[in-house]
Amino acid sequence: MLKIENLHARIEEKEILKGLSLTIGEGEVHAIMGPNGSGKSTLASVLAGREDYEVTEGTVTFNGKDLLDMPAEERAREGLFLAFQYPVEIPGVSNMNFLKAAVGEIRKHRGLEALTAKEFLQLVKEKSQLVELDGQLANRAVNEGFSGGEKKRNEIFQMAMLNPSMCVLDETDSGLDIDALRIVSEGVNAMRDGKRSFVIITHYQRLLDHIVPDFVHVLYKGKIVKSGTKELALELEEKGYDWLKEMEEAK
Amino acid sequence: MSIVAELKPTSTFSFKPNKHSVADFAMPTTRAESWKYTRVGAIDSTWKQAERNESIVALENGIRIENGFIALPTGQTEGVTFTAGKNLSVEQQALVLSLLAKENRRDVFDAISENASNDLILIEIQSGKIIEEAISIEIENMLNDSMSAPYVFIVSKENSIAKFTIDFKGKTERSFHLVQLHAHVEQSAQLEIHQLQNTSKNECVLLRESISQAEKSVFKITTVTARGTWVRNELNIRIEGQHCETFLSGAYFPKHDQMIDNHTFVDHQVANCYSNELYKGVLFDNGKGVFNGKVYVHIDAQKTNAYQSNANIMMSDNASMFTKPELEIYADDVKCSHGSTTGQFNEEALFYLRARGLSEESAKRLLVSAFTSDVMNRISIPSWKEYVLQTLIQNEIITE
Numbered sequence: 313m314l315k316i317e318n319l320h321a322r323i324e325e326k327e328i329l330k331g332l333s334l335t336i337g338e339g340e341v342h343a344i345m346g347p348n349g350s351g352k353s354t355l356a357s358v359l360a361g362r363e364d365y366e367v368t369e370g371t372v373t374f375n376g377k378d379l380l381d382m383p384a385e386e387r388a389r390e391g392l393f394l395a396f397q398y399p400v401e402i403p404g405v406s407n408m409n410f411l412k413a414a415v416g417e418i419r420k421h422r423g424l425e426a427l428t429a430k431e432f433l434q435l436v437k438e439k440s441q442l443v444e445l446d447g448q449l450a451n452r453a454v455n456e457g458f459s460g461g462e463k464k465r466n467e468i469f470q471m472a473m474l475n476p477s478m479c480v481l482d483e484t485d486s487g488l489d490i491d492a493l494r495i496v497s498e499g500v501n502a503m504r505d506g507k508r509s510f511v512i513i514t515h516y517q518r519l520l521d522h523i524v525p526d527f528v529h530v531l532y533k534g535k536i537v538k539s540g541t542k543e544l545a546l547e548l549e550e551k552g553y554d555w556l557k558e559m560e561e562a563k
Numbered sequence: 564m565s566i567v568a569e570l571k572p573t574s575t576f577s578f579k580p581n582k583h584s585v586a587d588f589a590m591p592t593t594r595a596e597s598w599k600y601t602r603v604g605a606i607d608s609t610w611k612q613a614e615r616n617e618s619i620v621a622l623e624n625g626i627r628i629e630n631g632f633i634a635l636p637t638g639q640t641e642g643v644t645f646t647a648g649k650n651l652s653v654e655q656q657a658l659v660l661s662l663l664a665k666e667n668r669r670d671v672f673d674a675i676s677e678n679a680s681n682d683l684i685l686i687e688i689q690s691g692k693i694i695e696e697a698i699s700i701e702i703e704n705m706l707n708d709s710m711s712a713p714y715v716f717i718v719s720k721e722n723s724i725a726k727f728t729i730d731f732k733g734k735t736e737r738s739f740h741l742v743q744l745h746a747h748v749e750q751s752a753q754l755e756i757h758q759l760q761n762t763s764k765n766e767c768v769l770l771r772e773s774i775s776q777a778e779k780s781v782f783k784i785t786t787v788t789a790r791g792t793w794v795r796n797e798l799n800i801r802i803e804g805q806h807c808e809t810f811l812s813g814a815y816f817p818k819h820d821q822m823i824d825n826h827t828f829v830d831h832q833v834a835n836c837y838s839n840e841l842y843k844g845v846l847f848d849n850g851k852g853v854f855n856g857k858v859y860v861h862i863d864a865q866k867t868n869a870y871q872s873n874a875n876i877m878m879s880d881n882a883s884m885f886t887k888p889e890l891e892i893y894a895d896d897v898k899c900s901h902g903s904t905t906g907q908f909n910e911e912a913l914f915y916l917r918a919r920g921l922s923e924e925s926a927k928r929l930l931v932s933a934f935t936s937d938v939m940n941r942i943s944i945p946s947w948k949e950y951v952l953q954t955l956i957q958n959e960i961i962t963e
Binding site for chain 2: 360387
């Protein structure tokens with residue numbers, strides 16, 4: 313479904329991704345872990361199409377199409393969703409109007425008929441329950457005055473509304489308390505249907521107690537240095553990242 | 564001086580309060596402080612004046628001003644009297660002249676108004692009356708290369724409440740609106756004016772509004788300029804009585820080579836009053852904006868609470884914005900603040916919206932409507948707000 317090959321990317325003059333390769337099949341959940349500064353968030357930004365990053369080498373194909381050739385909005389319409397590490401507050405834009413526009417664009421792109429107002433509201437009701445998001449929040453301006461937990465729940469709510477085939481979660485667990493972590497994880501798990509794929513970027517293992525991955529990869533200095541199953545995450549939790557660094561430097 | 568080839572005297576009411584002749588004044592140049600950023604070139608031209616057209620189609624519940632001639636509403640509104648210039652009583656004539664005398668500005672445009680004015684109307688809101696429906700004023704030029712110069716006078720009598728909408732429409736290839744509006748809000752009265760300027764491609768507007776407020780009165784005004792090749796709005800508000808509230812707001816969206824200038828003046832003459840000013844601009848293409856907000860707090864105007872804000876977003880590298888807050892404070896126990904920002908879009912917000920599938924264009928329009936939403940929320944008439952927003956959508960400024 314998503315194939316990343318030898319990806320190199322930089323921001324301004326600083327090279328951050330240095331030959332990253334990763335293949336994600338249909339319905340798979342991949343966790344990407346790594347120390348600070350290893351390039352985790354850069355990978356998320358490059359996949360979503362943030363223009364500050366320049367891809368200097370490598371390819372990314374998404375369902376057979378060249379992902380890097382598409383502007384950010386087209387990637388979203390093709391079914392890629394990025395849950396932001398820092399969701400943006402946009403005063404004056406109501407969550408509902410924004411979502412109505414986004415759902416409309418995506419359905420149009422996929423050749424689906426526009427939802428009626430009633431269908432849309434029904435969908436909002438159904439999906440907001442998934443992350444226990446208060447109906448009031450849906451009516452407010454996008455993320456404005458939301459707590460950290462509410463912002464992340466709102467990301468997952470939007471994800472559920474837009475029904476993507478590939479979800480990239482960038483440090484969704486950061487800034488969450490135990491209850492919010494549980495709610496967000498349950499929302500994500502409810503969306504695992506054997507077809508939808510996930511890339512879960514996280515620094516800590518605790519999120520993976522709730523969302524159990526099929527594969528775990530360790531990112532270090534812009535490359536994947538080790539891949540394994542969920543046991544790898546536990547190993548990292550126990551040993552920290554230092555042993556990996558030593559191992560890499562010994563090479 | 565070439566403005567107006569032939570000045571015709573007012574046909575309806577002998578109206579030359581200052582006995583000035585246009586030839587007494589020169590056109591302002593950019594050397595004058597208040598015209599520093601606004602060249603009069605576009606309006607310094609030879610304009611025709613329309614003949615009185617008896618077949619103006621009057622509106623049932625509003626006033627229609629066509630080519631500067633005023634048609635009174637055909638219907639009645641309980642609590643409101645509309646008086647055409649030629650029918651003013653001696654007392655009403657004195658009232659009109661007293662309102663004009665409050666404005667001590669004497670310049671070429673006032674002289675042109677005085678000499679070229681086609682028509683005049685006095686609208687009086689009777690004491691204690693609450694007018695539920697907004698009174699609409701529709702302003703339109705129908706004759707190419709013409710100038711219109713109507714006067715509108717509004718007096719809100721004690722304890723009355725009324726709202727007006729003023730709709731500047733565009734019909735001609737090229738014309739000039741020189742509109743004067745003078746209003747007085749009497750003690751404990753409330754007056755609101757909500758205006759939209761959507762004149763056509765080569766229409767110019769010089770709108771001169773002078774408002775005075777007696778004690779405990781409330782005055783609110785919103786001015787949205789959706790289009791206009793050359794628009795200058797001069798809004799002077801004199802606060803003459805204590806415990807008044809004043810809200811003045813505007814939004815402007817110059818595109819292409821359009822120029823939109825808002826000059827406001829809030830004159831706090833007495834103590835214990837509150838004023839709140841909020842103007843926002845989004846500038847496209849080669850658009851140009853000017854904002855000059857003067858707040859004057861007289862030595863006796865203690866406990867004045869005056870707030871002013873002007874914020875702008877530049878959508879193009881070629882657009883320009885000239886903004887100048889001007890606070891003159893002579894009282895020592897006041898709360899006055901002002902802020903002015905001019906910047907680019909929030910790129911992070913733009914990316915967030917695009918990452919959810921919105922095109923760059925619709926994301927931008929959504930952000931423009933978000934940016935100006937606080938001004939739009941001051942439009943207290945829902946149907947008028949909807950009309951303003953629809954106009955902005957049609958002009959491809961905001962999105963649905």
